Amino acid sequence: MDEKLAKECLCPMCPSYVKCDEPIAYCIPEVHTSKCIKWESGCACPVCPVFDKLKLDREYYCLR
């Protein structure tokens, strides 16, 4: 996993985030969806620096 991208990940500050023993930066292909996050309560991806860097266009990578 790209540790540098994971450090910039805003997931821990997101209202949907649930602390879990798993890698964050769910948008990175090798990181899968979360086994702990279950509900969409807002997503911080669009304001995350990684979002622009990887040219992302979706939200809720932790769920889908």
Ligand code: SF4
């Ligand atoms: S992918 Fe989006 S909704 Fe899921 S934890 Fe990260 S910022 Fe929150």
Ligand code: SF4
């Ligand atoms: S775009 Fe979303 S999942 Fe990806 S690093 Fe940023 S906050 Fe985390």
